[in-house]
Amino acid sequence: MKSYYKISEISILYNIGKDSLRYYEEIGILSPERDNNGYRLYSIQDIWKLNVIKDLRNLNFPMDVIKDYLENKTLENTLDILNEEIVLINKKLEQLNVQKDAIRDRIKSIVEDAAVENLEEIEIKEIDERKVIVLNDTFTRDEEADFLIKKLHRKHEDKLYLLGNNYVGITMNLDKIKEQNYHSYTSVFFVLDKDDKDYDRVIPGGKYITLSYKGSYEKTKKFLPMMMEFAKKNNLMIKSDPIELYKIDIHETSIVKEFLTELQMQVE
Structure with missing residues (x-):
């Protein structure tokens, strides 16, 4: 040696x-x-x-x-250091177990979302309230949405793991939609776990008109008028800006036809 x-x-x-x-x-x-x-x-x-x-x-x-x-x-100092190492390792293990559980949950949701049925059909669902972290800003282009999503992700990277364990969504300007402008947005957000105590706001639970589709986001402008008409025919009042929720997107696949988007409008 x-x-x-x-x-x-x-x-x-x-x-x-x-x-x-x-x-x-x-x-x-x-x-x-x-x-x-x-x-x-x-x-x-x-x-x-x-x-x-x-x-x-x-x-x-x-x-x-x-x-x-x-x-x-000294022997005493060595024992102190080793005990402190055990404490820090246990903390790391706790963090890794939390991350492992989040990844398992995301795997489960991806498998379920990929197998969703009743595509391109309007449904009425009861949706629980959702805690979100949000970035409010007005924008009109997909590139701006991507930038804001990345900005929000960087701000909360301790919460948001690499492989998209959180649903991403945007809110759309309801008044502009009524004017047939389907590219006016008001915020981007990430949906958090229901037990999370650190969040920006809560998306209210309640009755929602929903429609899921696969493929290009351009389909949104085709389905929004259909959902608005459905609400009108059924005497339902839209309560807030509609949501475009990206259940499977670029975080999970580069194949556009595999994208899964759900449009949501809260009604009463």
């Missing part, structure tokens, strides 16, 4: 940037020797320290805590 390793070898072996290794030296955690050419040479003792640093940094231990431990290593 080699007694010393160069900085390039250590960087590759531990997948640690050379800048990080120099920083560890700068703050006094590592003290590599130098060869005749001035190159850093890391000892077995330095490698042991790197093992400790890497493990503790993976659990987000601050560098000052790591430095203090390495400089004042």
